[in-house]
Amino acid sequence: xxxxxxxxxxxxxxxxxxxxxxxxxxxxxxxxxxxxxxxxxxxxxxxxxxxxxxxxxxxxxxxxxxxxxxxxxxxxxxxxxxxxxxxxxxxxxxxxxxxxxxxxxxxxxxxxxxxxxxxxxxxxxxxxxxxxxxxxxxxxxxxxxxxxxxxxxxxxxxxxxxxxxxxxxxxxxxxxxxxxxxxxxxxxxxxxxxxxxxxxxxxxxxxxxxxxxxxxxxxxxxxxxxxxxxxxxxxxxxxxxxxxxxxxxxxxxxxxxxxxxxxxxxxxxxxxxxxxxxxxxxxxxxxxxxxxxxxxxxxxxxxxxxxxxxxxxxxxxxxxxxxxxxxxxxxxxxxxxxxxxxxxxxxxxxxxxxxxxxxxxxxxxxxxxxxxxxxxxxxxxxxxxxxxxxxxxxxxxxxxxxxxxxxxxxxxxxxxxxxxxxxxxxxxxxxxxxxxxxxxxxxxxxxxxxxxxxxxx
Numbered sequence: 206x207x208x209x210x211x212x213x214x215x216x217x218x219x220x221x222x223x224x225x226x227x228x229x230x231x232x233x234x235x236x237x238x239x240x241x242x243x244x245x246x247x248x249x250x251x252x253x254x255x256x257x258x259x260x261x262x263x264x265x266x267x268x269x270x271x272x273x274x275x276x277x278x279x280x281x282x283x284x285x286x287x288x289x290x291x292x293x294x295x296x297x298x299x300x301x302x303x304x305x306x307x308x309x310x311x312x313x314x315x316x317x318x319x320x321x322x323x324x325x326x327x328x329x330x331x332x333x334x335x336x337x338x339x340x341x342x343x344x345x346x347x348x349x350x351x352x353x354x355x356x357x358x359x360x361x362x363x364x365x366x367x368x369x370x371x372x373x374x375x376x377x378x379x380x381x382x383x384x385x386x387x388x389x390x391x392x393x394x395x396x397x398x399x400x401x402x403x404x405x406x407x408x409x410x411x412x413x414x415x416x417x418x419x420x421x422x423x424x425x426x427x428x429x430x431x432x433x434x435x436x437x438x439x440x441x442x443x444x445x446x447x448x449x450x451x452x453x454x455x456x457x458x459x460x461x462x463x464x465x466x467x468x469x470x471x472x473x474x475x476x477x478x479x480x481x482x483x484x485x486x487x488x489x490x491x492x493x494x495x496x497x498x499x500x501x502x503x504x505x506x507x508x509x510x511x512x513x514x515x516x517x518x519x520x521x522x523x524x525x526x527x528x529x530x531x532x533x534x535x536x537x538x539x540x541x542x543x544x545x546x547x548x549x550x551x552x553x554x555x556x557x558x559x560x561x562x563x564x565x566x567x568x569x570x571x572x573x574x575x576x577x578x579x580x581x582x583x584x585x586x587x588x589x590x591x592x593x594x595x596x597x598x599x600x601x602x603x604x605x606x607x608x609x610x611x612x613x614x615x616x617x618x619x620x621x622x623x624x625x626x627x628x629x630x631x632x633x634x635x636x637x638x639x640x641x642x643x644x645x646x647x648x649x650x651x652x653x654x655x656x657x658x659x660x661x662x
Contacts, residue, residue, distance in 0.1 A: 252401030303352030318653025431597030471565030529577030
């Protein structure tokens with residue numbers, strides 16, 4: 206019920222002194238209506254607002270979602286996006302215990318285990334609260350048929366026993382969760398409000414959906430390869446990262462990204478850019494000196510020809526393998542860059558599709574298309590290896606494995622996302638805080654299973 210109280214007291218405006226305290230250090234409780242509370246704004250997954258700017262003067266990031274069981278990777282994307290905003294744990298202030306709905310139920314009862322994985326997911330990815338909405342079913346109003354924890358007459362709902370189990374798990378793992386945080390990411394993925402707004406106004410390709418492409422084609426393959434990512438706004442600090450991935454980012458001018466990015470690359474960072482990146486000014490117009498603002502100069506390439514990525518085009522990699530190429534096709538002539546893949550289509554045949562170029566102490570990898578299949582994963586794996594980023598956990602792609610670290614304590618949380626069995630290979634002995642069982646070697650994970658593993662050494 207605390208989130209409800211927060212929404213009520215947040216109508217007050219903190220004094221300038223209180224706001225200054227919050228900006229200068231960590232979040233400080235505000236005294237409103239006689240109570241000390243942290244102030245936040247409950248937000249759904251949307252591109253409408255600049256999340257970094259929205260939360261700049263708030264104390265805690267609050268997020269609500271109702272992702273269905275086949276979109277848990279999308280939920281993970283949004284948790285990876287809200288976690289870096291404040292440098293402190295976020296709150297998941299609303300999620301469905303069972304099904305969504307309004308005056309009619311929005312779907313069937315999810316299989317047992319869905320509520321468990323849906324509840325642990327925000328905690329695994331850096332949150333410190335998970336609230337169900339509604340807790341008690343509405344007796345009146347617009348969501349009479351929305352699933353709930355208890356009914357309007359206070360009887361247990363279908364997920365009640367599962368939520369009791371989840372609560373017991375939170376209690377059993379509480380000390381570990383309090384004393385550890387998500388291990389810092391060394392790879393960042395750009396996601397931007399202004400990119401979403403640009404593609405809303407000018408999609409550039411018929412049917413292109415910014416967030417769908419970003420999550421399905423870029424983010425999901427990377428977490429399936431067990432990369433841990435921060436999803437960051439263009440104005441975010443680049444210093445913590447060794448590799449930054451910026452697909453579908455039409456303008457580099459928000460948050461003075463262009464200048465900061467150039468300095469970061471010169472200092473040793475690896476930037477993976479494209480497709481449809483750096484192709485618009487801050488006003489949404491084309492450049493007149495080049496098809497790009499900076500990519501031709503930074504990437505050591507000259508754009509020869511561009512085409513929509515339709516019709517099943519392919520690219521040929523240096524190892525002789527082919528992969529699909531999608532979204533948009535840029536054919537480059539190298540001007541100092543190394544060619545990693547070339548176009549196979551008739552109009553672009555022989556032109557570079559993927560290139561790599563040194564820039565100061567760093568590197569710029571330009572994507573003239575979106576590589577399909579496993580080649581996107583391999584490209585990032587090779588870039589991460591070159592940037593001295595250690596390999597990820599050896600686990601099946603349906604498992605989300607989140608390493609956590611603290612002072613003298615560490616471990617990982619393993620969450621199964623697709624309702625099917627999986628396994629993870631453990632490099633050191635661990636104890637599962639939810640079952641008290643000790644594991645070494647291979648851990649088999651049941652469908653929608655959750656394991657909270659602490660070092661046992």
